[in-house]
Amino acid sequence: MRASRYLIATQKETPADAEIISHQMMLRAGMIRKLASGLYSWLPMGLRVLRKVERIVREEMDKSGAQEVLMPAVQPAELWQESGRWEQYGGELLRMNDRHGRDFCFGPTHEEVITDLIRNELKSYKELPANFYQIQTKFRDERRPRFGVMRAREFIMKDAYSFHVNAESLNDTYQVMHRTYCAIFDRLGLDYRPVEADSGAIGGSASHEFHVLASSGEDAIVFSTDSDYAANIEKAEAVAPAGDRSSPSEEMAEVATPEQRTIEAVATFLNVDASRCAKTLLVKAEEDDNGHSGLIALILRGDHTLNEIKAENLPDVAEPLTMATDEEIEQVVGCKAGSIGPVNLTVPVIVDRSAAHMVDFVCGANKEGHHLTGVNWERDVALSRVEDLRDVVEGDPSPDGKGTLEIRRGIEVGHIFKLGNKYSKAMNATVLDENGKSATLEMGCYGIGVSRIVASSIEQNHDDKGIIWPDAIAPFEVAIVTLNGHKSPSVMAAGEKLYEQLRQAGFDVLLDDRNERPGVKFADMELIGIPHRFVVSERGLTAETLEYKGRRDEDKQDIPLAEALPFLISASPRNGL
Amino acid sequence: MRASRYLIATQKETPADAEIISHQMMLRAGMIRKLASGLYSWLPMGLRVLRKVERIVREEMDKSGAQEVLMPAVQPAELWQESGRWEQYGGELLRMNDRHGRDFCFGPTHEEVITDLIRNELKSYKELPANFYQIQTKFRDERRPRFGVMRAREFIMKDAYSFHVNAESLNDTYQVMHRTYCAIFDRLGLDYRPVEADSGAIGGSASHEFHVLASSGEDAIVFSTDSDYAANIEKAEAVAPAGDRSSPSEEMAEVATPEQRTIEAVATFLNVDASRCAKTLLVKAEEDDNGHSGLIALILRGDHTLNEIKAENLPDVAEPLTMATDEEIEQVVGCKAGSIGPVNLTVPVIVDRSAAHMVDFVCGANKEGHHLTGVNWERDVALSRVEDLRDVVEGDPSPDGKGTLEIRRGIEVGHIFKLGNKYSKAMNATVLDENGKSATLEMGCYGIGVSRIVASSIEQNHDDKGIIWPDAIAPFEVAIVTLNGHKSPSVMAAGEKLYEQLRQAGFDVLLDDRNERPGVKFADMELIGIPHRFVVSERGLTAETLEYKGRRDEDKQDIPLAEALPFLISASPRNGL
Numbered sequence A, B: 001m002r003a004s005r006y007l008i009a010t011q012k013e014t015p016a017d018a019e020i021i022s023h024q025m026m027l028r029a030g031m032i033r034k035l036a037s038g039l040y041s042w043l044p045m046g047l048r049v050l051r052k053v054e055r056i057v058r059e060e061m062d063k064s065g066a067q068e069v070l071m072p073a074v075q076p077a078e079l080w081q082e083s084g085r086w087e088q089y090g091g092e093l094l095r096m097n098d099r100h101g102r103d104f105c106f107g108p109t110h111e112e113v114i115t116d117l118i119r120n121e122l123k124s125y126k127e128l129p130a131n132f133y134q135i136q137t138k139f140r141d142e143r144r145p146r147f148g149v150m151r152a153r154e155f156i157m158k159d160a161y162s163f164h165v166n167a168e169s170l171n172d173t174y175q176v177m178h179r180t181y182c183a184i185f186d187r188l189g190l191d192y193r194p195v196e197a198d199s200g201a202i203g204g205s206a207s208h209e210f211h212v213l214a215s216s217g218e219d220a221i222v223f224s225t226d227s228d229y230a231a232n233i234e235k236a237e238a239v240a241p242a243g244d245r246s247s248p249s250e251e252m253a254e255v256a257t258p259e260q261r262t263i264e265a266v267a268t269f270l271n272v273d274a275s276r277c278a279k280t281l282l283v284k285a286e287e288d289d290n291g292h293s294g295l296i297a298l299i300l301r302g303d304h305t306l307n308e309i310k311a312e313n314l315p316d317v318a319e320p321l322t323m324a325t326d327e328e329i330e331q332v333v334g335c336k337a338g339s340i341g342p343v344n345l346t347v348p349v350i351v352d353r354s355a356a357h358m359v360d361f362v363c364g365a366n367k368e369g370h371h372l373t374g375v376n377w378e379r380d381v382a383l384s385r386v387e388d389l390r391d392v393v394e395g396d397p398s399p400d401g402k403g404t405l406e407i408r409r410g411i412e413v414g415h416i417f418k419l420g421n422k423y424s425k426a427m428n429a430t431v432l433d434e435n436g437k438s439a440t441l442e443m444g445c446y447g448i449g450v451s452r453i454v455a456s457s458i459e460q461n462h463d464d465k466g467i468i469w470p471d472a473i474a475p476f477e478v479a480i481v482t483l484n485g486h487k488s489p490s491v492m493a494a495g496e497k498l499y500e501q502l503r504q505a506g507f508d509v510l511l512d513d514r515n516e517r518p519g520v521k522f523a524d525m526e527l528i529g530i531p532h533r534f535v536v537s538e539r540g541l542t543a544e545t546l547e548y549k550g551r552r553d554e555d556k557q558d559i560p561l562a563e564a565l566p567f568l569i570s571a572s573p574r575n576g577l
Helices: A021-028 A044-063 A077-083 A111-121 A167-187 A263-270 A308-312 A326-333 A422-426 A450-460 A489-504 A518-528 A538-542 A561-571 B021-028 B044-063 B077-083 B111-121 B167-187 B263-270 B308-312 B326-333 B422-426 B450-460 B489-504 B518-528 B538-542 B561-571
Strands: A032-036 A039-042 A074-076 A094-097 A103-106 A130-139 A154-164 A192-196 A207-213 A219-224 A230-232 A253-256 A278-284 A295-301 A349-352 A361-364 A370-375 A405-420 A430-432 A438-440 A442-449 A478-482 A509-512 A532-536 A545-550 A557-560 B032-036 B039-042 B074-076 B094-097 B103-106 B130-139 B154-164 B192-196 B207-213 B219-224 B230-232 B253-256 B278-284 B295-301 B349-352 B361-364 B370-375 B405-420 B430-432 B438-440 B442-449 B478-482 B509-512 B532-536 B545-550 B557-560
Touching: A021 A032, A021 A450, A032 B074, A032 B111, A039 A044, A039 B074, A044 A130, A044 A154, A044 A167, A044 A450, A074 A077, A074 B032, A074 B039, A077 A103, A077 A111, A077 A422, A094 B094, A111 A130, A111 A154, A111 A422, A111 A442, A111 B032, A130 A442, A154 A167, A154 A450, A167 A192, A167 A207, A167 A405, A167 A442, A192 A219, A192 A405, A207 A219, A207 A450, A263 A361, A263 A370, A278 A326, A278 A361, A405 A422, A405 A450, A422 A442, A442 A450, A478 A489, A478 A518, A489 A509, A489 A532, A489 A538, A489 A561, A509 A518, A532 A538, A532 A561, A538 A545, A545 A561, A557 A561, B021 B032, B021 B450, B039 B044, B044 B130, B044 B154, B044 B167, B044 B450, B074 B077, B077 B103, B077 B111, B077 B422, B111 B130, B111 B154, B111 B422, B111 B442, B130 B442, B154 B167, B154 B450, B167 B192, B167 B207, B167 B405, B167 B442, B192 B219, B192 B405, B207 B219, B207 B450, B263 B361, B263 B370, B278 B326, B278 B361, B405 B422, B405 B450, B422 B442, B442 B450, B478 B489, B478 B518, B489 B509, B489 B532, B489 B538, B489 B561, B509 B518, B532 B538, B532 B561, B538 B545, B545 B561, B557 B561
Parallel strands: A192 A230, A295 A349, A478 A509, A478 A532, B192 B230, B295 B349, B478 B509, B478 B532
Antiparallel strands: A032 A039, A074 A103, A094 A103, A130 A154, A154 A442, A192 A207, A207 A405, A219 A230, A219 A405, A253 A370, A278 A295, A361 A370, A405 A442, A430 A438, A532 A545, A545 A557, B032 B039, B074 B103, B094 B103, B130 B154, B154 B442, B192 B207, B207 B405, B219 B230, B219 B405, B253 B370, B278 B295, B361 B370, B405 B442, B430 B438, B532 B545, B545 B557
16 A cells, blocks of 8 residues: 555544543544544544454354354344343443334344344254354443443444354353454454453353453453463452461450541551451342342451452342442441441341451441440351352462462453353244254353454553554554655655565555655654564665664664565564464 | 355245345345344355455455545434434434434435544645545435345445545546446446436536346336447436427317326327327426415426426426426416416426427317317417426437437446535535645545345346356355265265365365255255356266256266366356456
């Protein structure tokens, strides 16, 4: 491509409303432009990257045996009513009416449509397993779209859905998809981690997220220092402290703690560490058979935080997790939230594993402005129910017994999920099994945020000059910059010749033949992030050399004009392919 | 691809609600499935065709110098309000509200979005001309979606928009796009015609439609027998009859024609040909400066039909064309519509070119139940205004003076259009010209109905067994059918070997390794329309031969096993590439 005939829409200024690096750089490098909140146009330079990501995803999905389809973006409400999601799905579902007043939505995902297709199309276990995918524009009406294409409303997703006659077959395809996702993210040159994710709400038996590691990531992910263990913070198990609980050494005593309403305040007031204070949270319980919903107390160590997903997944806790109101607490306990504790509490108590190891601890006295000190489990208060209730913290032991946990920030770019029969059951999607009996299909679903990957890659690959694309998804692999080519026919001719030579060798080449100052051209090529750069100049031609600089290189180097192609081949990852 | 691991979703029955061949065959061959009215899922087999069409369109657009972009499908109302189309566009525009209640639409076209993008991005004539295109899912809420993907609500379109500092530059790019479209439709193997189209309503200076010729086409297109002249019926000029009008030979006389209200009835009643009767139509005139809208009479030969576009394009006729009501006719003329005529009519009269050549003709007497015979222009009624008002008919002389006109049915698959400054003026899209002055951009737009092309190709390429794809867009170029391969390891091995050989030579191959009867496999491959078919059988292997049959061939032929690849290469159009 000749830059003189191409939209090089670079900008010097960092856009004021772009918070994260990838958003800033995609705007500055002329990759995207905002149309409206959460809606972006892809300019030619950005679209080249997006298409290369798509191609890698497509090639690996095809290799896995998945079959590409394309379903409509606009979906009829009837199918969503059948699955129950028309009511359940919140404001993110963009609903609309057609000219006849019928209800439709702009699909954020396609479980219903594919399940409808497959229940009509497949009749026998012999046609299974089958895995169908599409690469398609989706819409989620995010309450607060942000970070450019990272969390846009309209975005491109690869979504796949697999169908099985039993759970073993689902498991096999799930493993294939896990490996396929690793192959995709490897080829994309991303530093990523597959992590265990919670699958409780949908009732499936397994779920993994694929996270790109980046400080701007919106998710916390957890690794072991010494093993492959990795999970997102919602899922990561906090194991019980080793050994037995120590024996009590203090007597329980009541102390006045006027106006001390938080753990921090109480700990400071009583001069103890927060880890020696018990945090008591009252939440709504599941309704009983009479439709009555009481409260449940959750006890955590004062320095730990409640993991809402873990709490919500407990059968006796109401879902979604709902904190008791101030009125309910007053009514049930007789004091404010800051003074409650497990001793003599009249509601069921569930104690976190770490909290269950506390000795001689402090807790609220269930009496306004008073706490108890020297409290001990069993002696002062029963310990009937211990569960994992908290978020892990750095340094916790890894659940697999190997090493300790580290916490990093991640950007979710993929998610694989065993759906089980959630949709197939609701929508009556069955086939005949080996015995000629009707079997409800088992399903898996597998998503990749295609447009988000473009931004994620930039979060991991940039410097103060701009983007540093991996060769595999760079808009152009190599730039040829002609210096003053408009004044020097020999420079332009040498640039053109090199351009044709590299193109014919299969490289994506941008010939920067613009009538611009050298500094402007260099800055643009660096901002755009092209991995390899050749400079053609009169000085160089005299010596029959070109200047080369890799985007990550500190220094330039002169190479013989005749060696350009072999040099590029050796400098490019294609060399190893 | 192995058929045993692929969704071969063929059906024997012709679907009852599919009216045209392409819709029937796309369903029967397992290319598409209906989700809801005008919404179709593309199954793997159909998507392969769609992607090949896309690729050809993309390659030729790239070659033309156009740059690919991708704009959001969801568009904010504000831009459409700026262009004035938010109000003008009818029920086809799918409008919706986001969670904050803001107005959006699902884009049926992207003039507003691209004009907004370009007015912000381009500043100088030096950056022009520029042509941007996308291949994207569009939505038009058709009142009556029909014919499958031929007239669907959600469809895939290639839309391009070019920007220019003056009309000459627009003209150059328009010519490039005309040539590019011909290259695209040539490569797609379509029998098509570029035809002149009317561009009056948008005010542009030129417009061409590209029609695929097919009896199921919804449009009438017109050609010359002896030249390149082609136009759609709206645009095709009806030239004035050759020579001067003959002299009158009859006296004008009034005759009673009781209850004879149509041209046919009057002609029969008076025993004259319809071509000797004048048809008089009263339509609304443009409002005058006082806001008063009167009537205008349009006179046609009785055997001709009014061309509404031509009438509407006349400056003194109201747009859109509106027929006078019975009440208005009674009030102005004093009789019913069946008895009106130009003689002594009190409203302005515009006479069609052919009608102006009538001699001794019949027309209404402007008196209920009466007509005049022997009427002659000039002698009996003034002939002040002659225009081209009618649709051409077969046998009319071609407007370029060469040959006569033929009329065929066409499916519109492309449209190129000089928009001029319609959008750029409304949206204030300017650049600085060579003199440093602000110049409103000239624009062109260029559409191709990508998904419609798939159906159009089938309309032209099928027989009673199924589809006959051109090699360039066939889902697979060649099928290898193994006969009883599940029983014969040598047949399966030979099939696999041939499969790998042809694949490695670059062919798209479908290995039909299914455990099905030979007849089922042959019928499926023919229905799906794969251009080349090899059969591997035990009998053949004994003789070291394969059976070959081209999809259009009458007969099979045996070819030596070792010759399969060279034979295929010579049989395939790639041979000539």
